[in-house]
Amino acid sequence: MVLQEMRLDGAKLQKKLRDFVKTYQWQTCLFIVMAIVVIVTFCNASLYPSEIGKVVKVQTEQSGDMVNYNSEMENISEPYYVQKLTIKILNGQYKGKKVTVSNEFGYSEVDTERYQKGDRVFLRISGEEQISSVSITGVKRDQYAILLAVILIFLVIILGKGRGVLSLCSIGVNIVVFVYGLVRYEEGDDLLKICAVMIVIFTVGTLFLVNGVNKRSLVAIISALVTVVITMSIFLLAMNYGEEIDYAALDYIVGNQELETIFIASIAIAGLGAIMDVSVSIAAALQELIMRKPDITFRALVHSGREIGYDIMGTMMNVLLFTYICGLIPLMLIKMKNEISLITIIRLQIPFEICRFLIGSIGIVMAIPVSIGIASIVMKMGRRRA
């Protein structure tokens, strides 16, 4: 009896699965392709030139305490541990052999790593024929990066279908342009010039690709570019007349490069997405209005544009705020734990994030009147002539 029921259930399940596959044919295919990509990236060790190992056994023991010498309170310390790792080598001439490596880490793991079973690591192996010494040079992380990218691409295509593919394409094109820009910079071209060209290509490419080649996109492109120019002028003026900023606090200090130029370039690009977003929303809404009510007055257009602008402004600024400040948490914590006051950290150590956020937000706010002006002029004028 029970067996029969189970068989029946099995048949039902099979039928359900078949129906599911039939209705969601291309989705299933996409899923299978994506799954294969992920599986391949998880076992492609033989493609790497350096040795890769997989941690198969971990033994951890506490070895002592580490004292925080900057803390004003006495006896502030954290436990330190020693790990004995058994690592199986996955590629190269020692493939299949097991080696043991020891590793130390502190409770907070600021500059140390705690390894777990299943981690893949890059190894440096010395010795000929026989392994004489092994050390871990880094963690292999790329398979997880690919996994995340695959999840995102899958979700965007499933949900957005044609539009989704288009927005992925526009991001793909932007990445290619960005990488090409970097290559040109390495060949010695002027960074600001490259950046200006890139901004124009980004704006035109993205808006035409995602919103189609039409008047609405054209209006959005002009407004976005005008807004970028105005915002950057405000920024450069403020830089000229304001106090000098200390570039030594910049995250990534690169030898003798022109830090100021890099900073300006990065700020110009950072706010672009938000500015484009605002311009597109306003251009689209105003076009809708003019289509429905061709005799609408200039005043009424400005009023509606402002209403739409207010609606998006607040949340857009939040997007920028959180994308910028989240990266500050680790360094802020380390500094606070080393008895540096919060005020000092905010005043001296994070002006770049504040700057980036302020410029981005000024861009968002500026984009509202600029796009309203350009949209109503272009669209109203165009109508009158026609």
Add this chain to the structure above:
Amino acid sequence: MIFILAVVFFLLLLLVGGERGAVSLIALMGNILVFIAAVIAMSIGLPVILITILASIGVNSITILYQNGTNKKSAAALISVGIVMALLMCLVIWIGGRMHIGGLNEIELNSDLSLYYSFAIRVNMRKVCIAMIMIGLLGAVMDTAVAISSSLYEVYEHKPELTVSELFHSGITVGKDVLATTLNTLYFAYIGEALMLLLYLREYQYSLVSILNSKAFLQEFTCIMVSAIGCVLIIPISAQVTAKLLKEW
């Protein structure tokens, strides 16, 4: 310089936005205060993940309830943000642990930080990294949730006879429009930062394989990817939640 920019920003916001600008400004300040309070709480040793959850709830309430008023739209947006955050929390805890992206990256360790600071800080960086990713995606997810719930509300006002599934479908249509622009906003916001990072990595002759496996690159990459995944996930969820709330409550 920051002072000048801040003054310009405030003036512009009030000039262009008027009363609504002032509201956004207060909400923004509130969010920054919640953020600072969260960092202080983490630094005195309170559980990091719990603080992250509390901070997310605080930020959500300020942004959605204060900025958009207490009504059905806001309730729907709040619930859907909550669901997405819970789902992503699981993903981030798993992948953050496996990827080893907590702590300082190669570039920060190369700088003179380690000369001045002791790293025995009794705060686990692996958890801090989870907090960092979760807080980073808040803004984008809230933005999409509010956009979808308020436009669905408009649709419902004009055509109250629509069924739940019809409302859901129009929510998805709105979502597609929002998705493209939000993905772009995120992409450019991160690429500005990535510009400096990549110039640095190239300067030090990192190969493609080592860039793709470096902690510095992957911290940024994971942040942007998780935020983007959140922005996609929120679309069906908030469409469904809003449709249900509008029709059945």
